[in-house]
Amino acid sequence: xxxxxxxxxxxxxxxxxxxxxxxxxxxxxxxxxxxxxxxxxxxxxxxxxxxxxxxxxxxxxxxxxxxxxxxxxxxxxxxxxxxxxxxxxxxxxxxxxxxxxxxxxxxxxxxxxxxxxxxxxxxxxxxxxxxxxxxxxxxxxxxxxxxxxxxxxxxxxxxxxxxxxxxxxxxxxxxxxxxxxxxxxxxxxxxxxxxxxxxxxxxxxxxxxxxxxxxxxxxxxxxxxxxxxxxxxxxxxxxxxxxxxxxxxxxxxxxxxxxxxxxxxxxxxxxxxxxxxxxxxxxxxxxxxxxxxxxxxxxxxxxxxxxxxxxxx
Amino acid sequence: xxxxxxxxxxxxxxxxxxxxxxxxxxxxxxxxxxxxxxxxxxxxxxxxxxxxxxxxxxxxxxxxxxxxxxxxxxxxxxxxxxxxxxxxxxxxxxxxxxxxxxxxxxxxxxxxxxxxxxxxxxxxxxxxxxxxxxxxxxxxxxxxxxxxxxxxxxxxxxxxxxxxxxxxxxxxxxxxxxxxxxxxxxxxxxxxxxxxxxxxxxxxxxxxxxxxxxxxxxxxxxxxxxxxxxxxxxxxxxxxxxxxxxxxxxxxxxxxxxxxxxxxxxxxxxxxxxxxxxxxxxxxxxxxxxxxxxxxxxxxxxxxxxxxxxxxx
Numbered sequence: 001x002x003x004x005x006x007x008x009x010x011x012x013x014x015x016x017x018x019x020x021x022x023x024x025x026x027x028x029x030x031x032x033x034x035x036x037x038x039x040x041x042x043x044x045x046x047x048x049x050x051x052x053x054x055x056x057x058x059x060x061x062x063x064x065x066x067x068x069x070x071x072x073x074x075x076x077x078x079x080x081x082x083x084x085x086x087x088x089x090x091x092x093x094x095x096x097x098x099x100x101x102x103x104x105x106x107x108x109x110x111x112x113x114x115x116x117x118x119x120x121x122x123x124x125x126x127x128x129x130x131x132x133x134x135x136x137x138x139x140x141x142x143x144x145x146x147x148x149x150x151x152x153x154x155x156x157x158x159x160x161x162x163x164x165x166x167x168x169x170x171x172x173x174x175x176x177x178x179x180x181x182x183x184x185x186x187x188x189x190x191x192x193x194x195x196x197x198x199x200x201x202x203x204x205x206x207x208x209x210x211x212x213x214x215x216x217x218x219x220x221x222x223x224x225x226x227x228x229x230x231x232x233x234x235x236x237x238x239x240x241x242x243x244x245x246x247x248x249x250x251x252x253x254x255x256x257x258x259x260x261x262x263x264x265x266x267x268x269x270x271x272x273x274x275x276x277x278x279x280x281x282x283x284x285x286x287x288x289x290x291x292x293x294x295x296x297x298x299x300x301x302x303x304x305x306x307x308x309x310x311x312x313x
Numbered sequence: 314x315x316x317x318x319x320x321x322x323x324x325x326x327x328x329x330x331x332x333x334x335x336x337x338x339x340x341x342x343x344x345x346x347x348x349x350x351x352x353x354x355x356x357x358x359x360x361x362x363x364x365x366x367x368x369x370x371x372x373x374x375x376x377x378x379x380x381x382x383x384x385x386x387x388x389x390x391x392x393x394x395x396x397x398x399x400x401x402x403x404x405x406x407x408x409x410x411x412x413x414x415x416x417x418x419x420x421x422x423x424x425x426x427x428x429x430x431x432x433x434x435x436x437x438x439x440x441x442x443x444x445x446x447x448x449x450x451x452x453x454x455x456x457x458x459x460x461x462x463x464x465x466x467x468x469x470x471x472x473x474x475x476x477x478x479x480x481x482x483x484x485x486x487x488x489x490x491x492x493x494x495x496x497x498x499x500x501x502x503x504x505x506x507x508x509x510x511x512x513x514x515x516x517x518x519x520x521x522x523x524x525x526x527x528x529x530x531x532x533x534x535x536x537x538x539x540x541x542x543x544x545x546x547x548x549x550x551x552x553x554x555x556x557x558x559x560x561x562x563x564x565x566x567x568x569x570x571x572x573x574x575x576x577x578x579x580x581x582x583x584x585x586x587x588x589x590x591x592x593x594x595x596x597x598x599x600x601x602x603x604x605x606x607x608x609x610x611x612x613x614x615x616x617x618x619x620x621x622x623x624x625x626x
Contacts, residue, residue: 022501093501094495094501094502095501095502182407188335188406188407188408188546189407189408189524189543189544189546190524190542191542191543191544192544192545195544209525211502211503212522212525212526212539213525213526213537213539215539215542221615222542222616223616223617223619224526224539224540224542224616224617225539225617225619226525226526226528226537226538226539227537229503229504229528229535229537230502230504231502231504231505231508232505233501233502260620263619263620264619264620264621266619267619267621297621298621301619301621302534303535303536303537304536304537304538304617304619305618306536306538306576306577306579306580306614306617307573307576307577308577308580308610308611308614
């Protein structure tokens with residue numbers, strides 16, 4: 001009998017993005033790590049709890065959009081005299097890396113998250129990309145979570161290295177991209193980097209490789225997936241957080257984080273990330289359906305499955 | 314009942330490489346596309362036929378090494394007053410791209426392959442990286458092959474673009490790396506690039522992505538594999554040709570090139586390429602065993618397999 005679905009807490013940013021891609025531009029698009037994560041995870045997990053901060057410029061309709069997807073918004077704090085985090089990014093033809101045109105942290109720059117009492121017993125916790133000190137402070141407020149996954153990025157690896165190393169001793173899983181893992185570990189490749197990271201404390205390392213897929217290292221095992229083969233990528237913003245949302249959403253739904261659960265979770269992460277890339281911002285995640293997700297999961301399973309049993313014809 | 318294994322013809326280079334990698338250096342190491350390809354394929358296919366050219370400096374012991382692996386060397390021509398192709402490459406820490414320190418084409422520069430009469434009815438043919446005009450000239454000498462795969466590289470895409478486009482109208486499959494496919498097609502990503510390439514004529518496109526795996530596009534389907542997760546890469550030279558050797562070796566052994574055959578062939582290509590990276594030059598391919606190959610195929614199948622049936626615990 002499956003366990004009842006577990007609560008999933010995410011702490012991260014809510015933002016407005018201005019996006020320039022070869023497919024076109026979008027201004028003041030809803031963005032932010034916690035936003036992508038929670039709207040992705042909510043397709044799988046019924047109890048997503050969001051903690052973040054916005055300014056007075058954040059329209060109530062976006063709060064309603066969270067609620068409409070069953071996301072608990074009681075942890076979103078509004079700073080009356082502040083403005084919401086804003087990012088302006090520009091992608092080149094290959095859509096791999098965004099150049100930051102401008103960045104205003106605004107209220108997110110002084111974000112000291114307080115986890116509401118009803119959220120503190122969330123078995124699954126995602127610490128979205130942010131200061132490792134802030135991530136650690138969140139961790140001290142939650143009560144014996146079953147599985148905590150922390151994201152990070154090059155900026156924190158460079159500027160808060162010691163705090164980051166301290167943080168990862170206290171999480172179950174670390175998620176980051178391949179270049180970040182190589183930078184953090186000082187190792188020459190992802191496999192050696194993952195071995196290094198596992199020796200620092202976490203049981204699980206998830207490596208995001210964008211168009212090249214993802215890898216999972218845990219329990220002495222390795223699992224690797226290519227990306228879902230998309231012919232047209234409109235906007236890769238938020239793909240990593242949508243990936244994490246699919247991954248954690250599946251685990252929360254399963255109520256468990258065995259290696260077999262995590263393998264399936266990596267498939268859901270891959271599929272949710274692929275949808276996120278198909279339109280600007282969160283538009284495609286809003287327009288999704290459970291049937292579309294399950295259809296793509298089946299298609300993707302076909303893309304990666306091979307029957308080795310017949311070596312002849 | 315499986316068909317009897319089919320003959321596999323390869324036309325390409327034999328060389329001496331001087332290699333500099335973070336793991337160390339190797340001088341005058343046996344190399345060349347046809348060399349890696351045939352020594353890789355011979356682990357799977359019993360009838361590999363090699364056509365190439367060497368100088369008087371090519372030691373007879375390397376000819377004997379081919380023979381010892383059952384590779385038919387009667388198509389290797391020795392130019393009495395010439396020297397064998399030499400390449401000197403240097404790899405950076407990430408082992409992704411080699412800087413060419415020096416290159417002497419020597420006898421390979423004037424290579425106009427003549428396919429010996431007994432080789433002309435080879436059902437499986439690999440046109441290793443070389444001038445598209447030369448590749449086309451080879452194709453005119455073989456009689457109704459079942460499956461012809463052609464490799465190419467950035468140099469030919471830039472310098473013999475028209476000849477390359479002409480060539481790929483006449484082959485069953487094109488194999489190249491992801492950057493080359495994007496360059497050749499002018500498309501923004503591999504998936505769109507493969508669609509473009511398939512519209513030019515070939516039934517099959519195989520995309521090599523190095524540490525990120527490989528993709529297969531054919532018959533309206535897509536198959537994708539990550540690379541075998543190696544913690545230590547000593548020398549990636551020849552990995553692409555070893556990959557092609559595993560791929561074509563499996564097809565020749567199967568006597569067929571259905572999509573299911575090609576999926577399995579991609580696994581064998583991945584595994585042979587991973588071995589090739591574990592030591593300088595061909596050393597690891599020489600020291601292999603069938604049992605080691607099958608063991609790694611099984612390990613790799615585990616790395617990529619996921620059971621989606623249980624969504625709960």
